[in-house]
Amino acid sequence: MLEILAPKEQGEVLVEGKVAAMTIKKISILGGYGRAGNKDPVDRVDLAMGDVLSIVGPTGSGKTALINDIGLFASENTPSRRRILINDVVPSNEFLDDPSKNPIALITQHTSFLSDLPVHKFLDIHARIRHSERPGSVVDDTLEFANQLTGEPIIVDSAMTELSGGQSRALLIADAVIIGNSPIILLDEIENAGINRTKALELLRKYEKIFVFVTHDPHIALLSGYRIVMKNGAMQDVITTGAEERRVAETIDRIDKVIVNLREKIRGGDRLTEEELRVIMELASLVSI
Numbered sequence: 711m712l713e714i715l716a717p718k719e720q721g722e723v724l725v726e727g728k729v730a731a732m733t734i735k736k737i738s739i740l741g742g743y744g745r746a747g748n749k750d751p752v753d754r755v756d757l758a759m760g761d762v763l764s765i766v767g768p769t770g771s772g773k774t775a776l777i778n779d780i781g782l783f784a785s786e787n788t789p790s791r792r793r794i795l796i797n798d799v800v801p802s803n804e805f806l807d808d809p810s811k812n813p814i815a816l817i818t819q820h821t822s823f824l825s826d827l828p829v830h831k832f833l834d835i836h837a838r839i840r841h842s843e844r845p846g847s848v849v850d851d852t853l854e855f856a857n858q859l860t861g862e863p864i865i866v867d868s869a870m871t872e873l874s875g876g877q878s879r880a881l882l883i884a885d886a887v888i889i890g891n892s893p894i895i896l897l898d899e900i901e902n903a904g905i906n907r908t909k910a911l912e913l914l915r916k917y918e919k920i921f922v923f924v925t926h927d928p929h930i931a932l933l934s935g936y937r938i939v940m941k942n943g944a945m946q947d948v949i950t951t952g953a954e955e956r957r958v959a960e961t962i963d964r965i966d967k968v969i970v971n972l973r974e975k976i977r978g979g980d981r982l983t984e985e986e987l988r989v990i991m992e993l994a995s996l997v998s999i
């Protein structure tokens with residue numbers, strides 16, 4: 711880990727976790743090759759601390775492969791032959807060998823826990839491993855964060871293996887952000903987990919980290935500062951979100967609220983009526999009755 715740091719910062723690295731958050735300033739993806747062996751049209755992407763970035767593209771276009779390249783600190787050793795730099799240099803192997811030193815938290819599309827510890831015990835152990843000064847309140851904060859993303863609150867005495875898919879992902883996100891304090895968080899398709907993604911983005915934005923979202927969701931894509939467009943396994947383009955797209959995002963937000971509202975009703979066992987839909991759309995300022 712030391713080799714990636716500028717000399718004046720080397721002393722700080724001894725306290726892991728929090729210091730890593732301070733010392734990582736930038737992560738770079740150096741282009742490799744797409745699935746057909748064609749060169750990535752985008753040959754370099756630099757992500758600065760505080761950036762929120764999306765990866766978009768059709769199913770099978772290589773989004774998960776790209777996020778895995780980042781999570782593995784690829785060095786021409788993955789099918790894409792891409793390379794990842796941290797603060798402009800090749801990251802140390804220590805990042806991969808010692809999970810507590812790894813600055814990247816990758817929350818995958820297919821999450822499952824192998825541990826059947828109760829939720830509170832699992833979080834408490836993690837908080838202690840991370841040398842948290844106040845394990846109890848860190849665990850409470852983590853659960854509160856996770857519960858804002860889920861429909862049904864997590865029961866702290868239930869086993870980790872009993873959590874639903876959405877609850878597991880919500881807990882992993884909260885754990886990575888709060889207990890893990892990871893400076894770089896990669897999230898593969900949170901929309902499919904059934905968690906409140908607008909709320910997630912709103913909560914996450916309060917933390918100074920690099921967030922990378924693989925997404926099919928236009929709202930998340932437009933709330934990101936920029937997005938990498940994938941095609942046939944290659945990084946095809948990088949689009950920066952401009953003023954017009956930010957305005958579009960505001961309307962999408964209203965459309966989203968309508969969908970969330972309808973989803974909640976369906977989940978709650980209600981029937982939907984045309985009149986109700988009109989009222990919800992009117993409330994969201996999408997139509998005037």
Ligand SMILES: Nc1ncnc2c1ncn2[C@@H]1O[C@H](COP(=O)(O)OP(=O)(O)OP(=O)(O)O)[C@@H](O)[C@H]1O
Binds near residue numbers: 743789
């Ligand atoms: N640059 C590449 N070189 C070689 N193989 C690749 C490359 N990019 C992706 N692949 C392969 O293509 C397949 C599909 O890619 P991937 O799973 O990343 O797609 P995706 O965009 O995440 O799709 P989905 O939206 O369904 O999750 C995988 O088997 C992956 O290993």
Ligand SMILES: [Mg+2]
Binds near residue numbers: 773775898
């Ligand atoms: Mg994928």
